[in-house]
Amino acid sequence: MRLVVLGGGESGVGTAILGKKKGYDVFVSDFGKIKENYKEVLTINKIPWEDEKHTEALILNADVVMKSPGIPDKAPIVKQLMEKQIPVISEIEFAMPFTDAKIIGITGSNGKTTTTLLTYHLLKQGGLNVGLAGNIGKSFAWQVADNNHEYYVLELSSFQLDGIVSFKPHIAVITNISPDHLDRYNYDYNLYIASKFRITENQTAADYLIVDNEDSAIQNWLQNNKTQATVYPFSLQEEIEKGCYLKEDTIYTNINNEEFTMPIKELALDGKHNVKNAMAATAVAQLLKIRKQTIRESLSNFQGAEHRLEKVLKIQNVQYINDSKATNVNATFFALDSMNTPTVWIVGGVDKGNDYDELMALVREKVKGIICLGVDNQKLFNTFNGVVDVMIETTSMTEAVKIAQRMAEKGDTVLLSPACASFDLFENYEDRGKQFKQAVHNL
Structure with a gap:
């Protein structure tokens, strides 16, 4: 099986390492420059690579291609692959079959980094063997190759979700949806919304989807489309029987018939949007049976994301x-x-x-x-x-x-x-x- 990796950045090199370990014939091609540290890693692992060009003869003979999220579908080499009907997938799609870990996938136009870091913090403090990947830190594929985590919290962009076929998180979170990256979606907001909701397309009745109850794009989609997953909404404005809500400056949750309360003045992060991020992370932690006391302590001692307020x-x-x-x-x-x-x-x-x-x-x-x-x-x-x-x-x-x-x-x-x-x-x-x-x- 020949695996061609387009893009020699974090996700590309991680995929190449996992592919090599699993017996693929791997080739990495980057139209830009590959950073020196990544070139070294590829060379040490005896993985052939090229940069500042795409040699068609070495790419169009692939059985499967992993495309880095930064490369648009309209790139000439991607169009040629599509014409030849060679599968072009994302890193998360490639890596998922090689791990038995439970996946928590978090997407959204904003708040996903904070929610991902906060969720990871809650699960780690709760004693779970958990990895953090996606748009943050070391690539998911690389960690699947090197580690044996039982859980992964993945921050997922719409570009990563565009390249999935069977990828399925056990718990999916959509923090919110607002127009972003529309240049990659033909300036059609509905295409971007559909891309975000791919996070739930392979979920079953045994899985969960956590969403913002006040987000009009999310609510519209849920009214007009079906998900198999159990949906838990979170809200700042109305009381929710099953899910999370805010009342008199206190967070209330009822997840899997477990109730939890916490005054928002005890949260480490300021701002209304961070109350929502905390609710989403709490819902995940409760679904994974983290102790309430641990959730409370973790929400109050969390250090926020760099470059985010x-x-x-x-x-x-x-x-x-x-x-x-x-x-x-x-x-x-x-x-x-x-x-x-x-x-x-x-x-x-x-x-x-x-x-x-x-x-x-x-x-x-x-x-x-x-x-x-x-x-x-x-x-x-x-x-x-x-x-x-x-x-x-x-x-x-x-x-x-x-x-x-x-x-x-x-x-x-x-x-x-x-x-x-x-x-x-x-x-x-x-x-x-x-x-x-x-x-x-x-x-």
Whole structure:
């Protein structure tokens, strides 16, 4: 069996290692450059590879192809594979048959990283032998090759779910759905929604689906489509008989006839969206029989995700917050919504078809100044010019942070929450967040 891996990043190299271990004839091809550390791993494992090209003769003879999530279906080599009817699958689809572990799959437009990390923290504190993979950390396939975890918590993007055939999580979570990555879905929101719901398409009556009860896209889908799984909703607005809800600042859950309560003031994370993330993680923990006391302790001592509403420093009574992971409008909406002080907002980057009008009410209420950090800021100016007192453009993080320091007064917050991708000025959102933190530390 010949396995061709397209993309020599974390998921590609992990798949290559697992494939080699399982007796496949493996070849890795990357149209860009493969990082030196990954080249070394491939060479040590005697796995042939190429970069900065795709040699058709070495790819179109595959029995199966694993495509990294960053490569779109419209890439020429992928189109050729499809025409030849060679199966093109994602890493999670390739790796799943090689493990007996129970899978907890978490997807959503926002909140999935925090929910994934929080769920992993709850299960690990509860004593389970659990791995963390997907969009976070070491690749799922790599861990299946090297470890023997009994459970995996996977953060799953729509791109990973697009490449599945039989992949099935025992517990699936959809945190929310809002327009994102529409450039990959022909600008059709329904295609993106359908992609998220692939997480439940192979689930059976023995499996579970945990969803946001207030999300209109999720509720619409559930009204018009069937899932075999038992559905547990979570809600901030109404009492739910079977699921999770908020009442008088206390979380109440009833999962598998087990009840649990926790006041939200004891949660480690602030913000309404984090109450929902905590509910989703709690539901998973209860389904896996983690002790209530452990769940309570874990929810109160959890350290949040880096680059997601991460408190960096307080300087002259101004709080600097790194929310570089907010790469879409919806994520920035959550960030602005959780601000309780006048805010200097650093925003901008590569626009994914954003509609900034959704932020208008929050900007009027909370934002005193906007610093645009991007190559093209015209759309931001068109939307917010005249709405806030000051709007300034810059193309350097150091300068953006210095301007923010001048704008901010005692008691204010400086928030980096770009609502955009980072590729115009930075390597990725992590690089952008690290540069922000460095610039703050240099003040």
